[in-house]
Every structure is written in C-alpha cells, then in structure tokens.
Amino acid sequence: MTTQFVYSFSEGSKELKDLLGGKGANLAEMMRIGIPVPPGFTITTEACKEFLALGVAPLELEIQITKALRELEDEMQKRLGDKKDPLLVSVRSGAKFSMPGMMETILNVGLNDESVQGLIKQTKNPRFAWDAYRRLIQMYGKTVLGIEGQKFANELDKAKKDQGVVDDHQLSVESLSKLVETFKNIVFQESGKNFPQDPREQMDQSMRAVFNSWNTDRAKLYRRRERIADDLGTAVNIGTMVFGNMGEDSGTGVCFTRDPATGELGAYGDYLQNAQGEDVVSGIRNTLSLEDLGRLHPDVFSELRGIMYNLETHYRDLCDIEFTIERGKLWILQTRVGKRTASAAFRIAMQLVDEHIITMDEALVRVNGGQLAQLMFPQFDMRNAPKAITKGMAASPGAAVGKAVFDSETATTWAENGERVILLRRETNPDDLGGMIAAVGILTSRGGKTSHAAVVARGMGKVAVCGAEELEVNENEKFAKVGSLRINEGDYISIDGSTGEVFNVEIPVEPSTIVRYLTDGIADASEGKEDGTRELIRSVDRLLRHADRRRKLRVRANADTDLDAAVARKFGAEGIGLCRTEHMFLGERRVLIERVILAKNNEHREEALAALLPLQREDFFNIFKEMDGHTTTIRLLDPPLHEFLPNLADLKVKSALARERNQVIEADERLLYEVEKMYESNPMLGLRGVRLGLVSPGLYELQVRAIAEAMADRIASGANPKVEIMIPLVGSHMELKITRLAAEEVIQEVARERKIELPIEIGTMIELPRAALTANRIGLVADFFSFGTNDLTQTTWGFSRDDVEAEFFAKYLELGVFTISPFETIDQSGVGELLIIATERGKSVNPNLHFGVCGEHGGDPESIHFFHKVGLDYVSCSPFRVPIARLEAGRAAVS
Numbered sequence: 001m002t003t004q005f006v007y008s009f010s011e012g013s014k015e016l017k018d019l020l021g022g023k024g025a026n027l028a029e030m031m032r033i034g035i036p037v038p039p040g041f042t043i044t045t046e047a048c049k050e051f052l053a054l055g056v057a058p059l060e061l062e063i064q065i066t067k068a069l070r071e072l073e074d075e076m077q078k079r080l081g082d083k084k085d086p087l088l089v090s091v092r093s094g095a096k097f098s099m100p101g102m103m104e105t106i107l108n109v110g111l112n113d114e115s116v117q118g119l120i121k122q123t124k125n126p127r128f129a130w131d132a133y134r135r136l137i138q139m140y141g142k143t144v145l146g147i148e149g150q151k152f153a154n155e156l157d158k159a160k161k162d163q164g165v166v167d168d169h170q171l172s173v174e175s176l177s178k179l180v181e182t183f184k185n186i187v188f189q190e191s192g193k194n195f196p197q198d199p200r201e202q203m204d205q206s207m208r209a210v211f212n213s214w215n216t217d218r219a220k221l222y223r224r225r226e227r228i229a230d231d232l233g234t235a236v237n238i239g240t241m242v243f244g245n246m247g248e249d250s251g252t253g254v255c256f257t258r259d260p261a262t263g264e265l266g267a268y269g270d271y272l273q274n275a276q277g278e279d280v281v282s283g284i285r286n287t288l289s290l291e292d293l294g295r296l297h298p299d300v301f302s303e304l305r306g307i308m309y310n311l312e313t314h315y316r317d318l319c320d321i322e323f324t325i326e327r328g329k330l331w332i333l334q335t336r337v338g339k340r341t342a343s344a345a346f347r348i349a350m351q352l353v354d355e356h357i358i359t360m361d362e363a364l365v366r367v368n369g370g371q372l373a374q375l376m377f378p379q380f381d382m383r384n385a386p387k388a389i390t391k392g393m394a395a396s397p398g399a400a401v402g403k404a405v406f407d408s409e410t411a412t413t414w415a416e417n418g419e420r421v422i423l424l425r426r427e428t429n430p431d432d433l434g435g436m437i438a439a440v441g442i443l444t445s446r447g448g449k450t451s452h453a454a455v456v457a458r459g460m461g462k463v464a465v466c467g468a469e470e471l472e473v474n475e476n477e478k479f480a481k482v483g484s485l486r487i488n489e490g491d492y493i494s495i496d497g498s499t500g501e502v503f504n505v506e507i508p509v510e511p512s513t514i515v516r517y518l519t520d521g522i523a524d525a526s527e528g529k530e531d532g533t534r535e536l537i538r539s540v541d542r543l544l545r546h547a548d549r550r551r552k553l554r555v556r557a558n559a560d561t562d563l564d565a566a567v568a569r570k571f572g573a574e575g576i577g578l579c580r581t582e583h584m585f586l587g588e589r590r591v592l593i594e595r596v597i598l599a600k601n602n603e604h605r606e607e608a609l610a611a612l613l614p615l616q617r618e619d620f621f622n623i624f625k626e627m628d629g630h631t632t633t634i635r636l637l638d639p640p641l642h643e644f645l646p647n648l649a650d651l652k653v654k655s656a657l658a659r660e661r662n663q664v665i666e667a668d669e670r671l672l673y674e675v676e677k678m679y680e681s682n683p684m685l686g687l688r689g690v691r692l693g694l695v696s697p698g699l700y701e702l703q704v705r706a707i708a709e710a711m712a713d714r715i716a717s718g719a720n721p722k723v724e725i726m727i728p729l730v731g732s733h734m735e736l737k738i739t740r741l742a743a744e745e746v747i748q749e750v751a752r753e754r755k756i757e758l759p760i761e762i763g764t765m766i767e768l769p770r771a772a773l774t775a776n777r778i779g780l781v782a783d784f785f786s787f788g789t790n791d792l793t794q795t796t797w798g799f800s801r802d803d804v805e806a807e808f809f810a811k812y813l814e815l816g817v818f819t820i821s822p823f824e825t826i827d828q829s830g831v832g833e834l835l836i837i838a839t840e841r842g843k844s845v846n847p848n849l850h851f852g853v854c855g856e857h858g859g860d861p862e863s864i865h866f867f868h869k870v871g872l873d874y875v876s877c878s879p880f881r882v883p884i885a886r887l888e889a890g891r892a893a894v895s
Contacts, residue, residue: 105143
C-alpha cells in the first residue's frame with residue numbers, strides 16, 4: 001500500500017501533530033472549525049525522515065504533490081506561476097514542537113520574470129509585485145542556495161539610502177525592479193546558477209531546503225536546549241499566498257489572546273501596514289499595536305477579535321496567531337499554543353481555571369519547575385538606581401546585568417570564560433541562537449514583542465528588551481549610542497525585561513517577589529505591589545498548594561546547619577533528607593578531625609573525640625530545633641580523606657626547606673610520614689564513608705552519641721525530634737551490619753543513661769552499583785535507602801564529575817552522546833535502572849523499607865517525574881529548589 005505523504009489542509013486535525021507537524025495540524029484544525037485559512041496542503045514528517053535518511057525524496061512524493069497542487073489550482077482557479085494570473089504559494093516548515101525562528105520559510109514561490117508581469121496586471125499594483133519578487137529571490141537565495149543573507153540586506157539598505165527612505169515599503173517601483181536584477185546577479189555570482197524561472201522547480205527546491213533545515217546547526221542547538229528529539233523531522237506546509245503588502249488596506253500581524261509577557265487579559269500583538277509576515281517577526285520594522293489596527297480597520301479588527309476568542313476557547317489556552325489582511329479581507333495563516341514567560345504562565349493558568357476553561361490539575365500541568373525557578377531569581381533593587389538611558393518594549397521579564405557584546409561569537413566566547421554578557425543587536429535572526437543562549441539578556445533596537453528576539457527569549461526564559469528605538473547600534477564597529485552617550489563592547493549594562501528600561505551601569509539586585517512570598521507569606525510580599533504582581537503571587541500560591549495536595553512524593557531539603565534548615569522550612573521542606581556532617585568540620589574545626597585521623601594511640605584519639613562531642617551535639621540540637629516534628633536524616637562523616645589532612649605538597653616543601661637549612665623538626669617529619677602513608681591517588685574512591693568509620697575506631701560512635709544526646713535533650717524539653725542515621729558509601733551488607741550494631745549500642749547506652757526512648761532509624765546511602773545490585777542483602781539490615789545519585793552517577797559512568805565536566809562534556813553534548821549532563825538529569829537507562837533494581841530488591845526482603853533521593857537530582861524537574869514513576873517516598877534537594885520539587889512532584893502525580 002502506498003504511503004500517504006501529502007494531506008490537504010481539509011483532511012487533518014490537531015490530533016495529527018506527529019504526522020503533519022504543529023503548524024499543519026493546526027491549519028487543518030482551523031479549517032475544520034471554519035476559520036478563514038488560505039487553502040493548501042502539508043507534506044508529512046514521514047516524507048522528511050525518508051528524505052533525510054536516503055538523501056532523496058520518496059518516489060511517490062512527487063506524484064502526490066502534483067495531485068495536491070492541481071487540486072489547489074482548481075480550487076483557486078489559478079495555475080502556479082501562470083504568466084497571466086499566477087497562483088503563488090508559501091513553503092513553510094512545521095515541526096511537531098514549535099521551534100520559532102529555527103527553520104525556514106520561503107514566500108511568493110511561483111514568481112518569475114513573466115509571472116511578475118501577470119501579477120502587475122491582475123493587481124494593478126506594480127510596486128507590490130516587484131516587492132514580492134525581490135523577497136522571493138532574497139529568501140530563496142539565502143535558504144535554498146545558502147547565500148549569506150547579509151549580501152542581500154546590504155543591497156537593500158543601499159537602495160533605501162540611494163532613494164533617501166527609511167523603510168522597505170517606501171521604496172519605489174523603479175528601485176524594487178532594480179533590486180530584483182541586483183538580487184538575481186547575486187544568486188548567479190554566489191551559486192553559479194541563474195535564479196530558477198520554473199515555478200515547480202522553485203517549489204520542489206524550497207521543500208528540500210525546509211527538510212534540510214531540520215539538521216542545521218542552529219536547529220540542532222535549539223533542540224538540545226529544549227530537549228526535542230532529533231528524529232521527529234519537520235513537515236512542510238504549502239499554502240496559497242495572501243498578501244499584506246498590497247497597499248494601505250493590507251497588512252500583516254501576530255497576535256496573542258493574552259499578553260505572553262505578563263499574562264494580562266486582553267488582545268495583544270503587533271501589526272504592520274503594507275507588509276508581509278517576515279517583516280513583523282524579523283523585527284526589521286517597529287510595529288503598530290492591535291489598538292492601532294482597530295482604529296485603521298475596525299471591521300477587520302472586530303472579526304479578528306472574534307476569531308481570537310473562538311481559538312482560545314477551542315484550544316483552551318493562550319493562542320499565538322499569525323494573520324494577514326489582503327485588501328480588507330482577513331486571513332489566518334497559523335495558530336499554536338503560545339510560548340509565554342514564567343509569570344505569564346502562572347497567571348494565565350489560574351485565569352483559565354477561574355474562567356472555568358480548565359481544571360486545577362490541568363493548570364498544574366501548564367506550569368513547570370523551570371518557570372518557578374525563573375520567578376525566584378533576583379530582581380533589580382531600584383531604590384538608588386540612576387535614570388534609565390532609554391526604554392524599549394518589555395519583551396521577556398527579569399533582571400539582567402552583563403557586559404555588552406555585539407555578535408553571537410563574542411557572546412559565546414566570553415560566556416565560556418565566565419563573563420556575564422548581554423547581546424546587543426539591531427535585531428536578532430536565527431543565526432544568533434548560540435549567542436542568545438550564552439547571554440544573560442538580549443537587547444535590540446528594532447522589533448516588537450513578537451519579533452524573533454522576543455519570541456526566542458521568552459521560550460528560553462531569557463531577559464529581553466526589544467525595539468529600543470533611541471539606541472543606535474553599530475554592529476560592525478561594536479558600539480551603541482543613545483544621543484551622545486556611547487556604549488562600547490565590554491561596558492556593563494543592565495536591562496529590565498519587566499519595564500523595558502536600559503541602564504549603562506550595574507544595578508544591584510534583591511530577592512524576587514516570589515522568594516519574599518515563600519519566606520514571608522502572601523500579605524507581606526503583596527504589600528505595596530501593583531495588581532499584576534499580586535495576581536502572580538496568588539497564582540503561584542494556589543498552584544503550589546494544589547501541587548502539595550496532589551503529590552505522592554514528599555519533599556525534604558539538603559541542609560547542614562540550623563540556618564539552612566530554617567530556610568528549607570520556609571520554602572516548604574518536610575524534613576531534611578541529607579545533613580552532611582563533614583561540612584560541620586570545615587574552617588577552624590578541621591584540625592579536630594585531623595587529630596582523630598592522625599592520632600598516635602587510643603588516648604590521643606579519645607582526647608580528640610572528646611573535644612568534638614559537645615560541638616556535634618550542639619549542631620544537631622539546633623537543627624532538630626528548627627526541624628521539630630519533621631525527620632532529619634544525618635549522614636555520618638563521608639569526606640575524601642585528603643580534605644581533612646594537611647596538604648602533602650605543602651608538607652614536602654616545608655620538609656625540604658627545613659633540611660636545606662638544617663632545621664628539621666621531628667614532629668613535622670612524623671606528620672609528613674603519616675600523611676604520605678595515607679596518600680591516595682584517587683581519594684574519591686579511597687578511604688571515605690563507612691570505610692573511614694570502620695578503620696577509625698570511635699569516630700562514628702562519637703557522631704552517633706552526639707546525635708542521640710541531642711535528641712534526648714530535645715525530648716526532655718518537650719519537643720518532638722524525628723531522627724534517621726545514614727551510613728554512607730556502603731558496598732557490602734556486612735559493612736552496614738557492623739556499623740549498625742555499633743551505632744545501636746551507643747543509642748541504647750544513651751537511652752539508658754537518660755531513661756528515655758530514642759527511636760532512631762538506621763539506613764544507608766546507595767551510591768555504588770554493587771550496593772544497588774545487592775540491595776536484597778543490604779535491605780535486611782537497613783530501615784531505609786537514600787540514593788546518593790551524584791556519586792552513583794560517577795561510579796556508574798566512571799566519571800569524576802569535577803574533572804570531566806570542564807574537559808569533555810561540551811564535546812559529548814555536541815556529538816549527541818549526551819542530550820543533557822547525567823549530573824543534571826538522571827540517566828534513566830543506566831543509573832535509573834540501578835535505582836529501580838535496588839528498590840525492587842530491597843522491598844522484596846524488607847517491605848517496610850522506605851526510599852528517597854538525596855542527590856541534587858532530587859530538585860531536577862525531569863528526574864522528579866522519574867522518581868515518582870519508580871515509586872520512591874521522597875526527594876531531597878537544596879533549600880532553594882524545594883518549591884520547584886514540590887511543584888514538579890504535584891505535576892508528576894497528575895500528568
């Protein structure tokens with residue numbers, strides 16, 4: 001049976017995104033519900049995948065395209081490229097997932113030296129016809145033939161300068177017809193071929209170019225960042241051209257059913273009179289508002305508002321809509337669920353709930369932890385800020401401070417060297433993606449809120465200010481000016497994506513409103529704030545509370561001090577999943593552990609341990625006080641040994657100098673001998689964790705005593721401490737058994753002394769592959785498993801995280817070995833499989849075992865969904881990530 005590679009717009013629906021791509025599926029859906037869509041057809045993603053795999057189009061594709069094209073010609077009563085009355089088409093990409101600005105579009109396909117004359121006769125508008133023809137050659141040359149786009153742009157700028165005009169639409173017929181010849185010459189000089197006059201060749205070559213655009217560097221980079229699979233392919237949409245550049249009664253625009261930057265209610269968007277769609281999204285001309293459209297064409301505006309309302313109701317979400325007005329007739333070219341900023345996502349989700357369009361569970365799925373993290377980033381402290389040097393459109397909120405750079409290559413290089421940079425351009429284009437990713441913020445002098453810069457920035461969660469018209473940007477000489485004030489490359493600038501303000505100094509930052517809400521509550525955070533901010537706070541609060549009601553995973557924090565514990569509780573932590581005791585011995589206390597490890601005999605060791613006991617007890621007492629009624633899981637000492645010994649190189653230098661001067665000190669030589677004896681080539685896999693506890697008598701017993709006594713002191717004061725002790729780096733059940741018996745003996749001794757019960761559970765940290773594989777034995781002597789996914793990732797992959805991330809992870813990402821670092825998101829097929837095995841084998845011998853994760857994967861959104869699926873009991877992460885984990889655990893439960 002022949003595979004169907006081509007679907008008319010009238011055949012599909014929004015459910016066919018895999019096959020028709022998002023754009024094609026939505027065009028079909030709009031046509032199905034009666035929205036005015038220019039007719040056309042879609043070439044499927046399956047055709048793209050075959051083309052990319054074989055290097056040629058499927059044999060049946062050409063025949064199916066011919067059939068679809070003839071049906072379209074019959075419907076429109078025109079022929080493609082006809083010299084008297086030409087049918088012209090657009091050729092657009094359309095992948096399953098929106099990739100704004102990443103792939104290609106070619107407009108006005110079908111124009112040639114003859115059909116442009118036919119278009120002039122039919123429209124009686126020679127300026128429009130020649131403008132359409134020069135656009136086709138420009139797009140075709142850049143997209144299909146790979147000619148540098150700046151070559152065309154330079155000639156266009158020269159033509160405007162020669163005629164003394166500012167905008168493209170002001171060019172005369174004579175200037176445009178000359179530009180066509182100039183552009184054709186560029187095509188011949190750069191490609192060695194004439195611009196094709198055969199309309200079908202134009203269309204077929206454009207289709208192939210769109211297929212190939214799936215594998216451009218910028219598309220692959222975008223997919224890696226957005227975690228979009230490389231094997232999806234893109235569909236190609238071939239639609240009848242409708243023209244917004246046919247005079248003052250024509251135009252083009254992009255609109256949103258709500259403001260995607262803030263979430264404000266009401267129609268929102270950009271409009272350009274006498275223009276084609278690329279003029280809006282490229283940002284080369286600053287736009288009018290929808291209110292302006294309402295004044296210019298009230299009837300069309302009213303029709304557009306009705307369509308926006310219908311589409312939002314139909315899709316039950318914010319819709320992003322492209323439209324064209326051709327001589328007073330409204331056409332809808334595309335719709336999709338619109339990308340939005342973090343603040344808009346939370347506000348819109350709750351607006352739709354309150355309007356009874358979606359449920360609370362659906363609202364929870366509409367936001368994510370990454371967006372919440374953005375809302376928790378600091379914002380500008382404007383109390384002593386200077387006056388802004390200029391103001392543009394607030395395109396993507398947030399505060400960004402960095403050094404000004406004027407090209408993507410510099411942005412990427414400087415960012416790799418640790419600099420914070422702001423990419424400053426007249427307007428961005430898809431080739432700027434690398435620099436946009438590297439920059440902390442984006443500033444443009446042209447373009448509106450729906451320009452390339454704005455749309456991509458919102459999708460990536462980057463701060464952006466667009467269309468700062470007073471800013472004169474000289475990209476070649478790398479400086480910008482506002483009046484007489486000059487900004488050179490490397491100068492610090494600050495941009496506020498919430499207000500559009502630009503400053504030529506570093507502005508200090510302060511905690512965000514959402515962090516204030518989390519720490520101080522709704523009332524304090526909302527005091528004195530504008531309505532939109534108060535609505536955002538309420539929206540975040542409602543969604544977090546709903547996530548807490550729905551989630552199965554409990555959320556704890558990794559906290560090593562009472563101050564960390566206090567912050568964690570404010571952020572909603574339900575306990576401490578990892579208290580790292582080695583962090584209690586940094587600074588001045590380090591020498592005490594050093595004395596324990598290097599003790600010459602039991603007497604010296606006991607003296608050192610005795611000095612540690614009250615310090616440890618006080619630490620634990622204060623943490624239990626902050627966590628009263630909530631579980632605190634304390635990991636016994638787990639340092640790589642070298643962290644608590646004098647530096648070997650320093651000791652050797654000191655010894656060599658002493659010998660050279662005949663000033664040898666016996667104690668120093670003995671210390672050097674002891675440290676050399678304990679020296680490890682790979683201390684991360686050496687004497688640490690349970691191994692240190694077993695070979696250093698009394699060390700773990702001291703810590704257990706401090707824990708037990710602190711717990712007893714809290715109980716005596718009427719409190720309710722809940723305590724777990726975690727044994728680190730266990731690889732054998734015997735290691736755990738021996739350590740557990742010793743710990744229980746100490747706990748019982750303290751209980752007898754204090755005449756009190758001390759219900760302390762003892763478990764282990766699963767961070768070695770052998771521990772996961774022998775969990776059926778370890779589970780017999782453990783009360784809980786806590787997966788240390790950082791070390792489990794290191795030992796599974798054979799990576800030393802600190803060494804390899806800087807050395808070759810970037811290359812591995814570039815080669816596709818990784819789509820994301822396994823230290824950032826859990827490696828489900830490797831490390832995740834070990835986690836599943838350990839959980840199943842542990843439960844098989846001990847049904848009462850409980851399971852958690854205490855590596856930083858516990859705060860990663862994607863990893864949390866995996867942990868929920870596995871059936872763990874809790875995750876633990878840094879205090880700052882606790883709200884993110886709460887939200888994602890709720891999303892995992894309802895997804």
